[in-house]
Amino acid sequence: MRIITDFDGPIMDLSDRYYHVYQLCLAQVREPDQSINILTKAEFWADKRAKISEQQVGIKSGLTAAQAETFKQIRDQTAHQLQYLSLDRVVPSAIPALEQIQASGVELIVMTLRRNCELTVAFEQYGLDRFFPLDRRYCLGDNYHKQGDIKDKTQLMAQALIDLKPDPNTWMIGDTETDIIAAQTHGIRVVGVLSGIRDLDRLTQYQPDRIVDSLATAIDFIFANIKD
Numbered sequence: 001m002r003i004i005t006d007f008d009g010p011i012m013d014l015s016d017r018y019y020h021v022y023q024l025c026l027a028q029v030r031e032p033d034q035s036i037n038i039l040t041k042a043e044f045w046a047d048k049r050a051k052i053s054e055q056q057v058g059i060k061s062g063l064t065a066a067q068a069e070t071f072k073q074i075r076d077q078t079a080h081q082l083q084y085l086s087l088d089r090v091v092p093s094a095i096p097a098l099e100q101i102q103a104s105g106v107e108l109i110v111m112t113l114r115r116n117c118e119l120t121v122a123f124e125q126y127g128l129d130r131f132f133p134l135d136r137r138y139c140l141g142d143n144y145h146k147q148g149d150i151k152d153k154t155q156l157m158a159q160a161l162i163d164l165k166p167d168p169n170t171w172m173i174g175d176t177e178t179d180i181i182a183a184q185t186h187g188i189r190v191v192g193v194l195s196g197i198r199d200l201d202r203l204t205q206y207q208p209d210r211i212v213d214s215l216a217t218a219i220d221f222i223f224a225n226i227k228d
């Protein structure tokens with residue numbers, strides 16, 4: 001049996017980083033005398049999970065449409081800079097869940113659209129490399145030219161299925177439509193988790209095999225549904 005898990009969402013909580021970058025970019029774009037409405041962290045994260053666009057977030061925060069365009073551009077250039085990655089936190093129940101998978105002997109793979117250097121930073125910060133030997137990591141190369149989330153993830157999945165020996169009892173766990181589509185494209189069962197950047201309405205539209213709160217509950221579900 002094999003479990004392939006996405007990283008950001010099931011294991012890492014990016015909400016603090018994204019909220020910090022949101023505030024930074026808002027401060028950069030606003031005029032000094034312009035009154036703006038800074039969303040609370042809860043409001044901001046609910047919007048991100050509902051897939052509200054960056055421009056719309058900017059407008060809700062009091063920017064003009066033109067400012068919101070600039071806001072989106074600055075935000076996209078800033079959000080993934082290495083200096084902000086230390087703001088990411090581990091989802092509290094994720095470590096025990098990873099330990100549970102490891103102890104069970106199930107093959108565990110991480111599959112993420114982070115670049116190798118971005119994944120390494122998080123692994124070192126939180127000691128997560130113990131769960132994922134080098135040949136169990138699927139991520140983007142540091143110089144890889146990104147082609148879009150769904151295409152990139154579906155290609156990572158294709159590569160993994162070439163590298164790994166076939167296992168009909170393979171499950172994917174992820175927090176966005178990207179994970180669900182990548183798994184479904186290759187006929188792999190997929191569990192959506194709500195600990196990441198999509199809410200129930202968004203995930204439901206893509207019809208994963210199950211939607212649960214977290215990696216920990218995904219593991220419970222998968223272990224209860226093992227077909228040998």
Ligand SMILES: [Mg+2]
Nearest residue numbers: 006008009175
């Ligand atoms: Mg994710």
